Amino acid sequence: MPSSSTLPRVAVIGAGSSGIAGAKALHEHGIPFDCFEKSDQVGGNWVFGNRNGMSSAYRTLHINTSRERMEYSDFPMPKDFPDFPHHTHIAKYFTDYADHFGFRDRIRFGTGVEHAARRDDGIWDVRLDTGETLEYDAVIVANGHHWDPRWPEPPFPGTFSGREMHAHHYKGPEEFAGKRVVILGMGNSAMDLAVDASYVADETYLAARRGAWVLPKYLGGKPIDQPNRHGLLARMLGHGAVPFKIRAHFLQKTLEEAVGRMEDYGLPKPDHNVGEAHPTVSGRILDRLAHGTITPKPNIAELRGDRVAFADGSEVEADVVVYCTGYKVTFPFFDEDFISAPDNDLPLFRRVFHPDLPDVFFLALLQPLGATMPLAEAQGQWVAEYLRGDYALPPRADLLEDIRVERDKMFKRYVRSKRHTMQIDFDQYMWQLGRERARGAERARRQGFRPPVPARAASAVAA
Numbered sequence: 001m002p003s004s005s006t007l008p009r010v011a012v013i014g015a016g017s018s019g020i021a022g023a024k025a026l027h028e029h030g031i032p033f034d035c036f037e038k039s040d041q042v043g044g045n046w047v048f049g050n051r052n053g054m055s056s057a058y059r060t061l062h063i064n065t066s067r068e069r070m071e072y073s074d075f076p077m078p079k080d081f082p083d084f085p086h087h088t089h090i091a092k093y094f095t096d097y098a099d100h101f102g103f104r105d106r107i108r109f110g111t112g113v114e115h116a117a118r119r120d121d122g123i124w125d126v127r128l129d130t131g132e133t134l135e136y137d138a139v140i141v142a143n144g145h146h147w148d149p150r151w152p153e154p155p156f157p158g159t160f161s162g163r164e165m166h167a168h169h170y171k172g173p174e175e176f177a178g179k180r181v182v183i184l185g186m187g188n189s190a191m192d193l194a195v196d197a198s199y200v201a202d203e204t205y206l207a208a209r210r211g212a213w214v215l216p217k218y219l220g221g222k223p224i225d226q227p228n229r230h231g232l233l234a235r236m237l238g239h240g241a242v243p244f245k246i247r248a249h250f251l252q253k254t255l256e257e258a259v260g261r262m263e264d265y266g267l268p269k270p271d272h273n274v275g276e277a278h279p280t281v282s283g284r285i286l287d288r289l290a291h292g293t294i295t296p297k298p299n300i301a302e303l304r305g306d307r308v309a310f311a312d313g314s315e316v317e318a319d320v321v322v323y324c325t326g327y328k329v330t331f332p333f334f335d336e337d338f339i340s341a342p343d344n345d346l347p348l349f350r351r352v353f354h355p356d357l358p359d360v361f362f363l364a365l366l367q368p369l370g371a372t373m374p375l376a377e378a379q380g381q382w383v384a385e386y387l388r389g390d391y392a393l394p395p396r397a398d399l400l401e402d403i404r405v406e407r408d409k410m411f412k413r414y415v416r417s418k419r420h421t422m423q424i425d426f427d428q429y430m431w432q433l434g435r436e437r438a439r440g441a442e443r444a445r446r447q448g449f450r451p452p453v454p455a456r457a458a459s460a461v462a463a
Contacts, residue, residue: 007031008137008359008387008454011126013113013333016044018364018376019142020098020107021072025380026140027103031387034136035103036128038112042104043094045146046087049171052112054147056189056327059172060196061087063371064188064281066223069426070371075100083223084283113333122359137454138359140383141331142376145344145365148330150418152184152323158303160321167193167324176201180317182308184300185324186212186267187419191282193322198293205308205316206289207297210415211262211270217283219258224281225370244413248275265289266296277415278367278423326419329365345421347407349399350433352379358393358452367419370426378433385437389451392443 008031012023015037026033038052048057062084063070070090071077075097081089098104115127116139124136149166167189173196180203183194190206191214197204215224252274263269265286270277288294298311300321309315329341339346339360348354351366361383364376385391393399414420444450 006451006454008452009033009135010138010140010387011036011113011116011124011134011136012140012142013116014044014142014144015039015042015098015107015109016142016144017046017094017373018144018380019044019140020094020103021373021376022140022142022361022363022380022383023103023106024097024101025377025384026387027101027106029384029388031384033106033140034134035107036111036113036126037107037109038129040109041091041095042098042107043091044144046090046094048087048091054144056146056168057087058170058192058196061192063087063090064217065371066217066225069223069225070373072097072373072377084217115335116333117335117338118357118359124359137452138361138387140361140363140380141365142363143331143333145329146327148328149323150326150328152300152325156300156303158309159305160303160308160318161305162319162321164321164323167322168327170322173197173200176204176320178202179319181205181320181322182207182297182300182316182318183322183324184209186210187278187280187324187326188282190322190324191280191285193324194294195282195284195288198288203316204294205297205318206285206294207300207308207310208268209299211268211272212277212280213252213255213270213274214259214262214267214285215255215279215281216259216286217281219254244275248273251275259286268298272415275369276413277417278419279369329422341421343421344418347403349393349403350406350436351422351424351429352382353393353399355396355400355403366422366424366429368424368426368429375424375426375429378430382433382437385441387451389449390444391437391440392447393440394443 010026010031010033012019012033012035015035019035020042023035039050041047045055046057047055066083067077067081067085077093112129113126114129117125119125124139125133126136127133149168151166170193176197177200179201181197181201182205183190184207186208194204194206217224255274266289300308301311302309306317307315308318308321329344331339348362352361354360363379364372368375410423414423
């Protein structure tokens with residue numbers, strides 16, 4: 001078995017839900033690493049008011065995937081947590097996870113990575129905001145992709161005399177009290193913010209750029225995403241034994257029977273089938289629409305001082321416009337011509353391995369129909385297996401073909417948008433990843449279980 005002194009030394013960027021999963025995998029495999037976190041605690045996006053300034057959490061935030069779907073495989077969430085926990089539950093869960101597995105001392109809190117560059121000899125120079133520059137053999141990127149707001153592209157014509165804000169900066173419903181609020185979007189954040197506003201605002205308008213299927217949190221008395229026979233969404237998103245179109249047809253019919261058509265609530269008719277776009281999950285939005293506390297509107301057409309005009313020719317007075325228009329995938333520590341994701345698109349082997357760089361890995365850089373935490377956990381274990389020599393990549397031609405096939409299927413299935421550049425099905429991805437790890441273990445066995453030679457060691461020998 002390789003010793004820690006002969007294994008690659010790794011820098012992990014970020015200690016959010018994916019970074020701590022990767023750190024835990026490295027820790028239990030005996031791989032030397034440092035994890036760098038700008039904040040003073042773990043949890044990333046789930047820490048309300050996070051000191052690193054990157055969290056998109058708001059005071060009323062609850063998860064929209066169920067507790068059992070979100071938890072790590074070897075660290076169940078407490079059974080006294082609700083089915084859909086509050087962000088405070090989730091933040092505590094991540095803190096307990098780091099403490100339980102004993103790797104907290106490997107995280108450098110209050111320390112950000114300003115720049116990471118790979119030298120010609122394969123060594124990574126990682127410059128910290130403390131002024132230090134440290135050398136590593138590999139880098140794990142876990143900086144998240146829900147922190148750099150993407151505003152409407154192009155901006156709407158006209159000017160607005162009130163407050164324009166992105167959902168990223170929303171903190172709580174008190175911001176809407178006594179206001180006339182226009183919320184643009186049909187994703188999960190838009191639904192949450194519209195519901196919040198509907199209880200305190202004078203008027204709440206929900207503007208849609210396109211239609212979306214709104215899934216309730218419960219069907220048949222069970223969370224819709226639970227991986228058992230009661231979870232209808234889980235059954236639709238199985239590992240692929242049943243063709244996708246059949247699974248999607250089943251859920252769409254079930255959904256229409258349970259909640260009706262989206263048009264029944266004044267929302268635009270979706271221009272796609274269920275499962276062809278990232279799902280919007282809300283247990284309250286349809287109720288608030290039915291009660292008339294939220295008024296649906298089409299897309300914004302123009303901003304006119306203290307008024308907002310819509311595509312149907314109507315207009316309303318408004319004090320606040322909130323853009324729930326998603327996020328940009330950004331790596332501020334990489335030079336843009338080195339690694340970037342133009343239009344949120346970065347091709348990777350199974351969403352982890354870079355096709356041209358054997359020593360940089362990405363955790364949870366995907367958009368699942370389900371939660372990211374178990375996915376990051378499996379990816380972290382996969383990377384650790386590779387760094388120990390227990391997994392070997394397929395030949396380069398096969399790797400590139402795998403990327404091409406995966407992307408072709410994704411773009412064929414999902415609505416074309418910057419939101420659907422890294423979409424995966426939770427259960428199908430986990431099933432396929434398990435098979436690939438098994439194939440890679442057999443390749444590693446034939447090759448003699450050789451871990452990658454640390455670049456620092458190779459450089460020292462050459463010198």
